[in-house]
Amino acid sequence: MAVAQSVFRKEGGTNIKVILIGVFAGVFMIALGVLLNVGESHTESMELPLFSFSRVANATALFSPDNKLGVGGFGVVYKGSN
16 A cells, blocks of 8 residues: 555645645636726616606506506506507
C-alpha cells in the first residue's frame, strides 16, 4: 500500500499552489465580469402602465358581457381594444 499512498502525497506544497491558482483565477474572473457589466445599464422600468377608468370602459365597450373572457382571482377579465 505504500505505492497507493504516495500517489496522493504531494511534496513541496503543490496542493497549496493549485488551490491558490484556482482562487486567484476565480477572483480574476469575477472581477472581470463586474468590470464588463459596469458600462451596461440594466435598469429597466418596473412600473406598470396606468389607465383611467374611462379609457378602460371605452376599451371594453362599457364592460360588455360580450368582451368578458372569464373570472380570475382578481375579478372579471375583459378583452379590450385600442
